[in-house]
Amino acid sequence: MTLESLFEALKRSVEEFKLEEAKNITKELLKAKVDPLKVINDVLGPTMEEVGEKFDKMEIFLPELMGAAEVMKETTAILTTHLKESAIEHPKPKGKVILGTVHGDIHEIGKDIVKIMLEVSGFEVFDLGRDVPSIQFIERAEEVGADIIALSALMTTTMGSQKEVIELLEALGKRENFIVIIGGAPTSETWQKEIGADGWTETAGGAGKLATKLIEGKVK
Amino acid sequence: MVTPPWRINEILDRAETGPVCLEKDFDLKILVPELRRVIKDYDIQFDPLTPVPSDNSLADSMWNAAMDLYLEVGTLCTDTHRRIIFTEDEIKEALGNFPGKFTFGYGCDSREITNRQIEDTKRPFCMLSPDITCDEDLFVPMSMAYLQEPLADGVCAPILDEIEGMPIRSGYPTEVKGSVAHAMMFREAARRVGRPGIFLKSVGTAESDAAQIAASNPEWGERLTDGRFVASVTELKINNSLLNKMVHFHTYGCFVGALTGPILGGYTGGAEGTAIVGIAYHIQGLLVNQAHFQNYFPFHLKHTCNTTRELLWVISTTYQALARNSNLISTSNGFTAAGPCTPMVLKEAAAHSLVSVVSGGNLWEIAVAKNKHKNYATPMEARMAVEVGCGAAKEKYSREDVNEIILNLLKMYEDKIPDAPLGKNFRECYDIRKCKPSTEYMNLYKNSKKELIDYGVPFIY
Ligand code: B12
Numbered sequence: 011m012t013l014e015s016l017f018e019a020l021k022r023s024v025e026e027f028k029l030e031e032a033k034n035i036t037k038e039l040l041k042a043k044v045d046p047l048k049v050i051n052d053v054l055g056p057t058m059e060e061v062g063e064k065f066d067k068m069e070i071f072l073p074e075l076m077g078a079a080e081v082m083k084e085t086t087a088i089l090t091t092h093l094k095e096s097a098i099e100h101p102k103p104k105g106k107v108i109l110g111t112v113h114g115d116i117h118e119i120g121k122d123i124v125k126i127m128l129e130v131s132g133f134e135v136f137d138l139g140r141d142v143p144s145i146q147f148i149e150r151a152e153e154v155g156a157d158i159i160a161l162s163a164l165m166t167t168t169m170g171s172q173k174e175v176i177e178l179l180e181a182l183g184k185r186e187n188f189i190v191i192i193g194g195a196p197t198s199e200t201w202q203k204e205i206g207a208d209g210w211t212e213t214a215g216g217a218g219k220l221a222t223k224l225i226e227g228k229v230k
Numbered sequence: 231m232v233t234p235p236w237r238i239n240e241i242l243d244r245a246e247t248g249p250v251c252l253e254k255d256f257d258l259k260i261l262v263p264e265l266r267r268v269i270k271d272y273d274i275q276f277d278p279l280t281p282v283p284s285d286n287s288l289a290d291s292m293w294n295a296a297m298d299l300y301l302e303v304g305t306l307c308t309d310t311h312r313r314i315i316f317t318e319d320e321i322k323e324a325l326g327n328f329p330g331k332f333t334f335g336y337g338c339d340s341r342e343i344t345n346r347q348i349e350d351t352k353r354p355f356c357m358l359s360p361d362i363t364c365d366e367d368l369f370v371p372m373s374m375a376y377l378q379e380p381l382a383d384g385v386c387a388p389i390l391d392e393i394e395g396m397p398i399r400s401g402y403p404t405e406v407k408g409s410v411a412h413a414m415m416f417r418e419a420a421r422r423v424g425r426p427g428i429f430l431k432s433v434g435t436a437e438s439d440a441a442q443i444a445a446s447n448p449e450w451g452e453r454l455t456d457g458r459f460v461a462s463v464t465e466l467k468i469n470n471s472l473l474n475k476m477v478h479f480h481t482y483g484c485f486v487g488a489l490t491g492p493i494l495g496g497y498t499g500g501a502e503g504t505a506i507v508g509i510a511y512h513i514q515g516l517l518v519n520q521a522h523f524q525n526y527f528p529f530h531l532k533h534t535c536n537t538t539r540e541l542l543w544v545i546s547t548t549y550q551a552l553a554r555n556s557n558l559i560s561t562s563n564g565f566t567a568a569g570p571c572t573p574m575v576l577k578e579a580a581a582h583s584l585v586s587v588v589s590g591g592n593l594w595e596i597a598v599a600k601n602k603h604k605n606y607a608t609p610m611e612a613r614m615a616v617e618v619g620c621g622a623a624k625e626k627y628s629r630e631d632v633n634e635i636i637l638n639l640l641k642m643y644e645d646k647i648p649d650a651p652l653g654k655n656f657r658e659c660y661d662i663r664k665c666k667p668s669t670e671y672m673n674l675y676k677n678s679k680k681e682l683i684d685y686g687v688p689f690i691y
Contacts, residue, residue: 068532071499073262114400114437119464119496166363166391166604167400167437195602
């Protein structure tokens with residue numbers, strides 16, 4: 011197989027979320043001494059972007075999006091392990107994110123989509139699920155050394171918990187340690203400013219870009 | 231034995247002893263592949279040109295697919311990580327003992343609710359509901375405005391998110407306080423419009439089990455003749471807090487509704503999977519949520535509405551499958567993209583109720599403006615839906631008739647769904663002191679009705 015056709019096959023296996031096939035092709039690529047970074051940047055990244063666009067247009071649905079993201083994650087892991095072994099400088103995850111739906115709230119499909127969007131943008135995401143007590147976001151964030159805390163709230167009666175997490179961070183003197191982003195249908199930029207969160211987007215699609223922008227700003 | 235409840239202790243036991251399953255595995259390794267399998271095995275296909283199919287064998291195949299799916303998948307309890315699974319005989323027992331009719335409400339305001347057949351000429355049971363949060367001072371006027379609608383057989387109140395100047399927080403004492411106030415004010419509003427015994431569905435303000443339980447009181451709060459919800463967690467999941475509500479409602483003795491909305495674009499995928507899961511939810515609703523009726527709102531992941539072509543098909547096929555294979559009672563909960571006082575919302579409302587009624591559903595109308603803007607809902611949208619729904623039954627409309635009308639209505643609003651107009655809020659549409667719609671909205675309603683009649687849309691009067 012030519013390199014081009016291997017790339018094409020890898021792209022297809024991500025789109026059709028065929029994990030074993032993707033792993034085999036990746037191994038073949040490594041055997042052929044292809045630069046792992048090239049595979050990540052030229053094949054996996056753009057493929058996932060296309061998959062994301064298809065989901066946005068509802069040409070594919072959540073299980074397909076999740077399946078493709080899973081394959082992308084696993085193949086990227088193989089490639090980065092190889093980078094580590096070969097002592098070439100490898101791309102680290104852009105950052106670690108603690109994500110969850112806030113206390114009292116069991117709505118979580120939106121949060122599930124945000125998770126994928128952050129992952130495909132290169133973040134490592136720790137999903138705490140739904141109805142997560144405010145303090146738990148902070149405890150877990152410290153445990154894993156997170157950079158970002160991302161809070162989803164779908165009800166006006168639970169938006170207050172987004173504020174509570176920020177207030178707790180401030181009271182504990184830890185506000186500066188984390189970037190806090192928020193989202194969910196009843197939230198807005200006004201609410202973000204009011205509670206002093208660092209970022210907000212209306213849809214999951216913007217979450218990756220938002221997190222990247224904020225983390226780059228912090229590093230500088 | 232009449233169900234529900236169907237063997238409460240069996241559910242509590244299975245939620246603790248059923249096979250262990252992690253949530254992620256349940257979603258992606260059990261539900262999704264099984265759903266794909268049944269769609270293929272039963273050869274279910276969505277046809278965009280026939281949002282209201284007249285094919286009985288399709289309805290039966292979908293019922294069989296949903297039964298097959300539910301027997302394999304069951305319901306996951308997310309607190310215990312256990313699957314609650316049933317045998318076919320158990321499902322048949324529960325279905326076989328379902329009476330297919332109840333009397334909701336009391337005294338001269340009581341009404342019978344029943345299951346309906348496809349193309350049934352029996353008037354649908356009409357629940358009217360804003361399905362949205364409102365300012366505290368609007369709660370009573372908005373409730374009264376809905377309660378005085380002549381076609382309302384039952385009403386669900388708006389949701390409070392503030393009480394006596396305090397924001398209500400889910401799981402906090404303010405939620406209990408707000409929920410008790412909600413129940414009291416709603417009851418009072420019903421008496422003030424002269425319908426003290428009307429079926430009330432409450433209390434949307436109570437998100438937690440504790441707040442729901444606090445509102446049960448035959449004197450000032452939720453009565454035995456009222457209805458309450460046990461929701462589900464998307465998709466085909468339940469948790470302890472929801473099961474707490476189930477046990478409480480049954481031991482208290484009020485009517486239980488299962489609240490279920492499979493999400494098109496989410497785990498259920500496209501129209502086929504969403505409808506099959508929707509039917510399976512009705513089986514779950516009887517056995518796990520142990521509900522007397524179901525409130526069904528499949529909706530679009532991106533647009534939070536169910537008036538798109540695919541979703542009208544989902545609604546139609548779900549109700550046809552239920553009507554031909556069970557006597558379950560279900561209200562069809564409309565969700566529009568456009569908001570109050572726009573020509574578009576009235577067309578969407580008409581489309582939703584027409585499809586629901588001709589396919590065998592009762593009505594629950596109607597969440598508007600993508601269901602996310604406080605104070606954005608008025609009884610006028612609901613009025614349109616129920617006048618049309620009752621008209622379709624009275625005028626003996628067939629599925630073919632409705633399919634043709636729907637294709638025309640879709641042409642008028644379908645492409646506007648992504649950027650649908652928000653319209654006006656309750657304050658802008660109603661005289662709040664008199665609980666009366668504005669002249670502007672009345673005129674819009676009249677003109678829209680004329681236009682819809684030209685397209686063959688039926689009205690009860
Ligand atoms: C589906 C649904 C349910 C399902 C939830 C299933 C599940 N497990 O997720 C069920 C049936 C269980 C349910 C239950 C209830 N619900 Co509900 N539900 C909805 C509904 C219709 C849609 C939510 C949804 O899934 N949307 C689709 C997803 C994809 O969109 P999304 O969540 O907004 O996410 C997008 C963006 O917001 C963003 N985003 C989301 N999170 C984040 C986070 C970050 C960091 C970022 C950057 C972005 C981001 O990205 C996502 C993708 O683009 C909403 C109405 C609405 N319009 O939101 C009501 C709604 C949220 N529910 C409501 C209510 C009242 C309830 C109940 C209390 C009903 C009851 N009485 O039992 C219970 C809640 C119990 C509880 N304690 O939570 C109310 C809340 C009212 C309020 N106070 O604000 C709403 C607004 C409906 C209404 N208008 O009345 N519900």
